[in-house]
Amino acid sequence: MDSGAVYDIVAEDTRDISHQSFAVKYRSNSNISDKELPDLNNLPTIKVLGTGGTIASKGTSGHQTAGYKVDLTIENLLDGIPDLSRTCNLNYEQVLNLDSKEIGTSELLILYEKVKEDIKKYNGIVITHGTDTMEETAFFLQSTIETDKPIVLCGSMRPSTAISSDGPMNLYQAIVIAAHRESRGRGVLVALNDRIGTGFYITKSNANSLDTFKSIGQGYIGNFVNNEVHYYFPPAKPLGIVYFNLPPKINPSSWPEIPILYAHQGFNNKLIELTIHGLEAKGLVLATMGAGSMAEKTNEFIAKFLKDHEDFPVIYSKRSMDGMVPNGSLPSSVNVNNEPVSFGNAIASGYLNPQKCRILLQLCIYSGFSVSQIKKIFRGLYGG
Numbered sequence: 001m002d003s004g005a006v007y008d009i010v011a012e013d014t015r016d017i018s019h020q021s022f023a024v025k026y027r028s029n030s031n032i033s034d035k036e037l038p039d040l041n042n043l044p045t046i047k048v049l050g051t052g053g054t055i056a057s058k059g060t061s062g063h064q065t066a067g068y069k070v071d072l073t074i075e076n077l078l079d080g081i082p083d084l085s086r087t088c089n090l091n092y093e094q095v096l097n098l099d100s101k102e103i104g105t106s107e108l109l110i111l112y113e114k115v116k117e118d119i120k121k122y123n124g125i126v127i128t129h130g131t132d133t134m135e136e137t138a139f140f141l142q143s144t145i146e147t148d149k150p151i152v153l154c155g156s157m158r159p160s161t162a163i164s165s166d167g168p169m170n171l172y173q174a175i176v177i178a179a180h181r182e183s184r185g186r187g188v189l190v191a192l193n194d195r196i197g198t199g200f201y202i203t204k205s206n207a208n209s210l211d212t213f214k215s216i217g218q219g220y221i222g223n224f225v226n227n228e229v230h231y232y233f234p235p236a237k238p239l240g241i242v243y244f245n246l247p248p249k250i251n252p253s254s255w256p257e258i259p260i261l262y263a264h265q266g267f268n269n270k271l272i273e274l275t276i277h278g279l280e281a282k283g284l285v286l287a288t289m290g291a292g293s294m295a296e297k298t299n300e301f302i303a304k305f306l307k308d309h310e311d312f313p314v315i316y317s318k319r320s321m322d323g324m325v326p327n328g329s330l331p332s333s334v335n336v337n338n339e340p341v342s343f344g345n346a347i348a349s350g351y352l353n354p355q356k357c358r359i360l361l362q363l364c365i366y367s368g369f370s371v372s373q374i375k376k377i378f379r380g381l382y383g384g
């Protein structure tokens with residue numbers, strides 16, 4: 001193949017980003033050697049795993065954007081996107097087919113096992129997933145699968161039957177992102193509505209709109225425009241991340257129960273007691289009212305409980321979407337020297353929202369970490 005032929009390929013299929021970036025080289029260097037030509041026989045192979053969600057849903061009219069049902073397979077979804085044969089080889093599998101609100105421990109572990117197995121065989125993974133709990137799955141995978149290969153989650157906010165459904169474009173972009181060499185070493189990604197975010201921090205910010213995923217504070221890491229993948233930074237993974245090497249075939253009933261309690265004015269302390277005892281919880285996450293703020297009487301109640309349960313961690317997170325809970329916001333009592341002392345088992349969430357704290361705490365407890373080790377892990381995430 002001579003370099004002229006490469007230019008023809010670019011002109012013929014501008015959707016292919018690997019060829020587009022090659023075209024830039026070609027135009028700037030007409031003496032480019034044959035060694036640098038894209039090898040169409042050696043494209044990356046991307047595995048697409050279907051799990052359901054709105055992207056796989058159908059309504060009964062073009063304007064219906066609520067009350068639809070999951071009704072499409074991953075094969076149906078792939079049929080609806082443009083040809084990608086010049087970008088990557090595709091392989092696909094239906095792992096689940098659910099609204100993501102139905103994803104519990106068993107389903108999460110099934111998906112985890114599948115990704116863990118497939119990441120060894122493929123150059124990248126794309127997961128179609130409901131947006132409601134996508135950030136939880138992304139966080140779990142980021143914390144359990146150590147790889148430089150791209151794992152990209154995508155979904156949609158409009159069902160496949162809606163006018164201007166966002167699913168096909170999001171799936172198309174996710175596959176191109178997974179096949180792009182610059183996507184390596186960036187951890188688990190979430191790609192929706194042209195934005196690329198890190199699954200570790202990204203969160204669903206709007207219950208209805210297409211532009212729902214926000215990488216609050218930590219920012220998006222890239223953008224997808226006119227079939228080009230743009231990253232703003234070199235590859236990096238979240239600071240202080242701890243990988244949990246889980247054993248195969250975990251029994252979901254052995255997965256620790258960690259409730260989240262949402263704080264509000266007039267919060268009833270009995271809720272804490274009822275949840276902890278009623279669920280045989282192994283820890284608790286509080287969505288506090290501000291940067292760790294709970295009423296004094298609630299903190300006292302928790303302190304009393306923690307005195308008799310030294311191995312019971314309580315994470316102080318926040319109901320506000322942005323910002324963080326620093327160590328300095330933890331409730332403190334006063335020791336004999338009148339110096340403030342933090343409650344031993346109270347742990348600051350840093351930047352993690354309650355649902356991500358819950359997963360991290362479950363992983364820590366399942367792995368047998370002590371409260372002081374768990375504290376270090378949470379602290380390490382924000383550079384403390």
Ligand SMILES: NC(=O)C[C@H](N)C(=O)O
Nearest residue numbers: 053054099100130131132
């Ligand atoms: N947009 C969506 O995907 C929402 C849907 N309820 C889900 O999470 O499965």
